[in-house]
Amino acid sequence: MEKSLLLIIPLALGYLLDLLLGDPEKLPHPVRFFGNLIYKGEQLLNKQKHRFLKGILLALVLCLLTFYTFKIMVDLLLSLHAYLYLVFAGAFVFYGLANKGLIDEGRAVFQVLHTQGLEAGRKQLSRLVGRDTSNLNSQQIRIAVLETMSENLSDGVIAPLFYYALAGVPGMMAYKMINTLDSMLGYRNQRYEQFGKFAARLDDAANFIPARVTALLMALVTWCWQAMVFVFKYGRKHKSPNAGYPEAALAGILNCRLGGPNVYHGVLVHKPYIGEQNRAIEHQEIYRVSRINHSTCFAMVAAIMLLSLLVL
Secondary structure (H helix, E strand, C coil), rough: CCCHHHHHHHHHHHHHHHHHHHCCCCCCCCCHHHHHHHHHHHHCCCCCCCCCHHHHHHHHHHHHHHHHHHHHHHHHHHHHCCHHHHHHHHHHHHHHCCCCHHHHHHHHHHHHHHCCHHHHHHHHHCCCCEECCCCCCCCHHHHHHHHHHHHHHHHHHHHHHHHHHHHHHHHHHHHHHHHHHHHHHHHCHHHHHCCHHHHHHHHHHHHHHHHHHHHHHHHHHHHHHHHHHHHHHHHHHCHHHHCCHHHHHHHHHHHCCCCCCCECCEECCCCCCEEECCCCCCCCCHHHHHHHHHHHHHHHHHHHHHHHHHCC
């Protein structure tokens, strides 16, 4: 079987499965297994002296272990039969993508807020974000959803696809391990400041290119020049070296203002504003944002397929 088909067929299969199934909570998921490994490693190593070095050790061991475990499995299945590999790889592309699940979660917050009111909207949002939702108003809830959908379009969709294009399923799963390490350890508090610092920086480095690719694709699929204007104007102003780029693109597309101060884990964090028009976000705008996410994901999948046909 041609190399290009070994890349394209699992990608198509995983993408279609994600469109159909999203992220079923009852199915076993490798990210949950990654989380358990990280938890056990953190409990064992995050104590006493040299926490920064121990954090580096944990992150590198888990990332390398993930990459080479999947590489060995891929090589073994290819040696047995290409069809076994295609099924395996398609399943893990599905696991690596979080496009439909992200969109469904965002739409659920808007819908609950619209039909059940403010308190229910706050509770629904708390499933999706790390900030304190207890005092948010309707506008702040909707803005939080838009920020999360744009940022995670990069982290949960474009970045995994980017690393799949570079290194197949092993690359995609290694990226998911990096992202999970950051989500569990990358906090600036007494417990994780030293131990999780390397994981946070590794995640920043891994997302550097994908975040900018995400912003570019968002502008292209909406044919919105203002998105790129906002990317250059506001992308670097975000506290994160990466999250500001897709957020700025979305703010440009919707001509709205995102960002601003929020409470995380009891601490007020002053985040810069992204955008200029401090207007009300309407309920129906979630449908447009959902289409942007779907279109951006499809564009990335199509680009990978086209490039694989031309290069491989």
